[in-house]
Amino acid sequence: MNTLHMAWMLARPSSSGRIVQLLTVGAYTMVSAMVLIVLGGAWSFTKLEGDAQGFYIPLAAFALVLLVVPLLVLGSSAAKLSARAQDRALSSLRLLGATGLQVRAVAVIQAAATALVGAICGVVLYLALAPAVALVKFQGEAIGTAIFLPPLATAAAVLAVLLLSVVSALAGLRKLVITPLAVATRRSVPMPSWMRAVIAIGSIVVIYTLFSKVGLLPVGLGVLITIVISGFGVGLLALNLIGPWLVAKVGTAKLKKAESPEQLLAARMILESPGGAWRQVSGVAMAAFVAVIGGSGAAMFAFSENDVAGSWEMYLSADVLTGVLVTLSISLICVAISAAISQCAGTLDRQDLYLGLHRLGVDLGVVNKARVKSVMIPALTVAIGFTVASAALVLPFASLALLLKPLTVATVLVVLLAGLLVIRLSLNIADPRRLLADHSGR
Amino acid sequence: MLQNSYVSNPVISARRLLRSYGSTHALNGIDVDIAAGTAVAIMGPSGSGKSTLLHALAGIELPDSGTVTLNLPGQAPVEVDGLGDSARTKLRREAFGFVFQSGLLIPELTAEENVAMALMVNGVPRTAAIARAVEALQQLGLAGMEQRRIGQLSGGQQQRVAIARAQVTGASVVFADEPTGALDSVTGSEVLDILMQCTVGMGKSLVMVTHDRQVAQRCHRILTLQDGKITADDSVVQGPRS
Ligand SMILES: Nc1ncnc2c1ncn2[C@@H]1O[C@H](COP(=O)(O)OP(=O)(O)OP(=O)(O)O)[C@@H](O)[C@H]1O
Ligand SMILES: [Mg+2]
Secondary structure, three states: OOHHHHHHHHHOOOHHHHHHHHHHHHHHHHHHHHHHHHHHHHHHHHHOOHHHHHHHHHHHHHHHHHHHHHHHHHHHHHHHHHHHHHHHHHHHHHHOOOOHHHHHHHHHHHHHHHHHHHHHHHHHHHHHHHHHHOOOEEOOEEOHHHHOOOHHHHHHHHHHHHHHHHHHHHHHHHHHHHOOOOOOOOOOOOOOOHHHHHHHHHHHHHHHHHHHHHOOOOOOHHHHHHHHHHHHHHHHHHHHHHHHHHHHHHHHHHHHHOOOHHHHHHHHHHHHOHHHHHHHHHHHHHHHHHHHHHHHHHHHHHHOHHHHOOOHHHHHHHHHHHHHHHHHHHHHHHHHHHHHHHHHHHHHHOHHHHHHHHHOOOOHHHHHHHHHHHHHHHHHHHHHHHHHHHHHHOHHHHHHHHHHOHHHHHHHHHHHHHHHHHHHHHHHHHOHHHHOHHHOOO | OHHHHHHHOEEEEEEEEEEEEOOEEEEEEEEEEEEOOOEEEEEOOOOOOHHHHHHHHOOOOOOOEEEEEEOOOOOOOEEHHHOOHHHHHHHHHHHEEEEEOOOOOOOOOEHHHHHHHHHHOOOOOHHHHHHHHHHHHHHOOOOOOOOOEHHHOOHHHHHHHHHHHHHHOOOOEEEEEOOOOOOOHHHHHHHHHHHHHHOHHHOOEEEEEOOOHHHHOOOOEEEEEEOOEEEEEEEOOOOOOO
């Protein structure tokens, strides 16, 4: 039996395998569509008039940088799901006497094939969504056909998604060899130390002082943007230090207060891996950060609008707001999709345990509520925590914005809330009552 | 003599159970009563329908036809096969305890939390549930390990946690499917001792699937299945040694 034949045999799934395969293809579809829409949006700025480009392209690049993290998280959850789907089949191949090399080849071929199907669907989805995205206005005009990437760029993006799937299939295999994928931990999890918080708060204080001084200096727009962007960079590093710590703190507090089975289980799930729980919702932190700082920025630009009537700068305030809303929405959608995918992977990973618990009389609804809470508690914590922290960071701007442009601030906050709602709704996909329905008796 | 006593006072009565998967008759007309306070072993070759019978008696899966009646002391008889999925789930968590070959313990939780969970899903407040869980664990020789996570316990210790969970709710019937199947013989017999103490030793009923005749000999009665039928129903003369 040759390798291709084996890959083909394993590709014909059982009924539960089929759900997983559909989910995996769906995951790669979403990853590719998101990447293409983001790239298409950024690409459309190169079609703007010369003067405006100098301002818009750095901002678009900046938005791209911000979106890299949620997109990577999304890509890696898709890859993890695909690895889990393969796990059992591959272990049994090994038992049947396939060589390590054969197993590796089967895994890679399968992962790449799934990703390819997903990526092609993703291109279709991108083309289908593009007309809607093209309605977004910059410089007073809808993006229009500028949203469409050149074919070569599209192909490159598809290739990148394929590469991601292959790399993660190989990484997943290494895990399969070293430890089984099930994450039943043998030792208690080390808690993120308070040092993180100290370092993070320290850097926030530094940025804060820097920002409050910058306002007084008579510097040009370019310098200002550079300072703001590097401030963002340091801020993001600080976020990654403080995030796991914050999530662990809230998890501990929830554990102490837990009364119901689902509260107890959710708190323990969060504390099992505060870093993982944080990474899952780090896009929300980013969104909160962008919402507050970008939102304040948009409000600020509005003040100078009268001086610049007639030039490209007259659209600045509206466009910055649009950019903020778009970045916000995309990063929240990425969080929603990746949370749904990784919860599916987690549920399928625990399939035997959950169905067993159902036999013992534990309602799968309890398990579902716990899983939902284990995502939503960190998401809400991070949303509130980082909105407040970012507002403190740019307090003078933020309070001014709130006073003078309450509508802008309200819009941004509403989008943030809507994003949290979408995250909550997306978790319904991973509901074990539906996902494991085929197996839970009659 | 036990052969007659079980009929007079059955906690579970099953009649004419049929269950097939495709052309396989996993249960092919089973009639059986489980007497209150007794231990019943189910034996038979692999694929003979032992687990399927256990699942039907416990309301985990419904038979294609036939009836399963539950007679709990002080309660009206319940037709298990007439209940919907959520009613059966409720029945299982309130009236039954389970010990399976794999402990089915939640790895994120500590030992005491796993046991307390069985009470908490029945509405017992957390503090009270933990207190009863700790007591149950200590009675099973797990003092000092209450706060350990499941991954930090040996296989035998994990099964004791599972037994503590099966018994902590005061369930009147405990179902066990090869509870010692994954353990070495010494650990297995220790776990079995504990299982017997916690069930028949306290006036509860035990229905246990096992491949091990020595294990089965510790029960009051041994049912032997073959192709979905009971081919032998022997009472063990010396009775359970617990
Ligand atoms: N969900 C199912 N789908 C299809 N066939 C099944 C299913 N469950 C059980 N069977 C079949 O029903 C028969 C009885 O299965 P059961 O699990 O009750 O056997 P068992 O006596 O417990 O065997 P073992 O000792 O191996 O656990 C077997 O032939 C089995 O293949
Ligand atoms: Mg069995």
